[in-house]
Amino acid sequence: MRVLFIDTVHPILEERLTKKGFICIDGTEWSREKCLEEINRFQGIVVRSRFPIDKEFLTAATELKFIARSGAGLENIDLETAEKNGVTCFNAPEGNRNAVGEHALGMLLSLFNNLCRGNSEVRQGIWKREENRGIELDGKTVGIIGYGNNGGAFAKKLSGFDVKVLAYDKYKSGYGDQYAEEAVMEDLFEQCDVLSFHIPQNKETLFMADEEFFGNFQKPIYVINLARGKIIRTKDLLSGLQEKRILGACLDVLEYEKASFEKTLAADDNPDFKSLLKMENVLFSPHVGGWTHESYFKLSDVLADKILDQFKSVT
DSSP states (O other): OEEEEOSOOOTHHHHHHHHTTOEEEEOTTOOHHHHHHHGGGOSEEEESSSSOBOHHHHHHOTTOOEEEESSSOOTTBOHHHHHHTTOEEEOOHHHHHHHHHHHHHHHHHHHHTTHHHHHHHHHTTOOOSGGGOOOOOTTOEEEEEOOSHHHHHHHHHHTTSSOEEEEEOTTOSSOOOSSOEEOOHHHHHHHOSEEEEOOOOSTTTTTOBSHHHHHTOSSOEEEEEOSOGGGBOHHHHHHHHHTTSEEEEEESSOTTBOTTSSOBOOGGGOHHHHHHHTOTTEEEOOSOTTOOHHHHHHHHHHHHHHHHHHOOSOO
16 A cells, blocks of 8 residues: 655654555655646555645545544545545544643643743843733633543643633533533533633634624633634634733634645734734744644554554555
8 A cells, every 4th residue: 555645744654654564655845736646646645734635636546545634633635525535534633632732721821820921021121020910720610612632631631720611512412521511602601711612623613703702701701722723703803802802812823824834924914913913912822732742753653553453454
C-alpha cells in the first residue's frame, strides 16, 4: 500500500507504517497540481491543512483507501464524497486533547490575572499593582460546548479548581462524569460565567456564536475558543465586549485565519479585527492550543494505531 504524505507530520507515523510494509512517499514539497497528477497511484494520504481534499481531488484518487488527518478537525476534507467513494477518514483528537485542555486553562488564568499585560508593563519599568488586580476562578461556573476529547480534557483540568462545570453536547446523552455535569443549552445561558467552545466546524456550527446567541446569556461571560475561528462571528463578539456583555475572551483561533491555519489577515484588512486587537481583555495565541512538542508525536502515533488496526496487512 502506497501512502502519500502531503503535509509534514512527526516521523513516527512513517516509521511505523514502513515497518509494516507500507511504501511512504514524501509529497510535502509537491504542488497541489502534482499531487492531483500522482494521486491515482496511492492508497493512502496523510494531511494536515495545506490544501483541501475536495471532490476534484477525491475523484482523481481512484485507488484511495484512507485519509489520515494529523489533528482533530476534518472540515478540510469532503467527507460526503469520501464516504461515497469508500474512503476511510482518520483523525487524531486523542493526540492533542491534553494540550488543548492545558492551553485553555492557561489562557483563562492568564486573562483573569492580567499576566500578559503585567509582564509587558514590568519590562517597561511600569509597576501597577491595583490596576492588575486579578479575579479568581474559584466559585465560577464554566460551560463547555462539545464534550468530546478536547472538551473532556478541559473539564478534567478544571477539576483541580472549585468550579462548577456544565457540559452541553447536542449529539450525546448520558455523558456526565466526575468532571462535568450534563446540561442543556438553557442551563449554560442561565448559569455560565465562562463559556468554552470545543466543537468542529460544520454547517451547523458555522457562526453559531452570533449576536442572538450571546444575547441569551443572563449575566456577563468570558469566552474561550480553541475550536475553529468561524464558530464565532467576530463583529458580534466585538459588540459584546464593547457593551460589557462579554467581559473578556481567549482566542486561539480566528475567523480570519487562512484555510491552512498558517497565517491570518493583517489588521488593516478588517476594522473589526483591528478593534479586537486593541482590547486588553482579549488574549490571543496563533492556533497552537493543540500544538505542543508532545502532541506532535502523539498525533502521529494515534494515526498509526488507527491505520494499522484497519489495514493490518498491505499489498
